[in-house]
Amino acid sequence: MEQDTQSAPSQSQQAESGKKKQTRRTPRNEKSNNNNSNNNTTGGQQRSAKLRGLPKDSPQVRLSKTLSWLLRHGAKSEGLPxxxxxxxKVDDVLENPKIKSxxxxxxxxxxxxxxxxxxxYDLKQDQDGVWWIKANQGHSLKTVKLDLKPILSLExxxxxxxxxxxxxxxxxxxxxxxxxxxxxxxxHLAQGVPTSFSPSSTTTITTTSNNNFDTTTNIISGMRSSSSILIYIDIPLALSSSIKFYLSDNGVxxxxxxxxxFIPTEFFEKVEKRDGVKWVEIEGWKRPSLEDTKK
Structure with a gap:
């Protein structure tokens, strides 16, 4: 009788086939294990080791952005005390999956x-030798209450x-x-226009801050470089209307x-737009009076 070519494979053929299938599955298992090693799970939530920032950013910039995000916004979601x-604690920061990676x-x-x-940032060591770090401003974490200097007058x-x-x-x-x-x-408000905005926009300030901020320096913080509109605030008028202001350790x-x-528009002293290397007042915008806003 002619042998049926569609008959079931022999035991030796089944064993060989099983080995091949197992070999093909191995890389998938290894990939799964590698993924698990790049994540940390706490409280039932899996935390990614992926850095913050844009693909075009350098590794150093992405690392700094990740640190800033952790201290300002992500501590709670990342299980960071x-x-x-x-x-x-710096030791706790270093154990975060994003930083540890x-x-x-x-x-x-x-x-x-x-x-x-x-x-x-402010980085310091306590009397027990423990290192601590904080973001000087920019928090969204409601539990954080920074020790800020109150601004009581324009002076x-x-x-x-x-x-x-x-x-x-x-x-x-x-x-x-x-x-x-x-x-x-x-x-967030800056104490002037950063020097990087234009060659003619340089403001030198003196500050009494005792942390991370030179006593005589150019404006360094409080404004994004992408800004194309400047809104100047009438501090005396705003203070007289019970709006409070503070000064951070880095001068913001x-x-x-x-x-x-909100800081309502009646406290906008003037508004300017970028025009090449200079700033000009926005045409057509008029500052509303306090009387107008109360009507």
Missing amino acids: IREDGYV QSLDLKGVQEIVEADSKKR DIPSKTAVHGTTKEAWSKISTHGLSKMSRNHI ILSEGDEKG
Whole structure:
């Protein structure tokens, strides 16, 4: 009788086939194990080791952005213990999956802090030898209550200037509703226009801050470089209307705004737009009076 070519394979053929299938599955298992090694699970939530930032950013920039995000926004979601004053143990930061994946150590953290041009961080060692780090401003974590210097008059601002930088797109809404702190704890204002904005925009200030901020320096923080609109705040008028302002350790002016979290437009002293290397007042915008807003 002719042998059936469709008959079941022999035991030896089955064993060989099983080996091949097992061999093909191995890389998939290894990949799964590798993925697990790059994540940390706490409280039932899996935390990624992926760094913050854009693909075009250098590894150093992405690492700094990740550190800033952890200290300002992500500590709670990442299971990172953070004190009410915003300080986190450096050892705890180094154990975070995002940071640990980069093999960062204390020296690396010190280098990030020293190299940061906006002086975003404060790094210190306590009497027990424990290192702590905090972000000087920019938090959205509601449990963080920074030790800020109250601004009681214009004289408390070294430059006598408070300005917020924004974009043309955002201005269309701000011009109607005012400046909002949005998800953050404060609205951020700079003490002038950073020197990087234009050759003619240089403001030298003197500050009494004792942390990370030179006593005589150019404006370094409080405004994004992408800003194309400048909103100058009338500090005396705003203070007289019970809007509070504070000075951070790196010289940024902070405000919680009014009871709704806004600095209304009646406290905008002037508004300018970028025009090449200079700034010109926006045509057609008129500052509303307090009387008009109360009608």
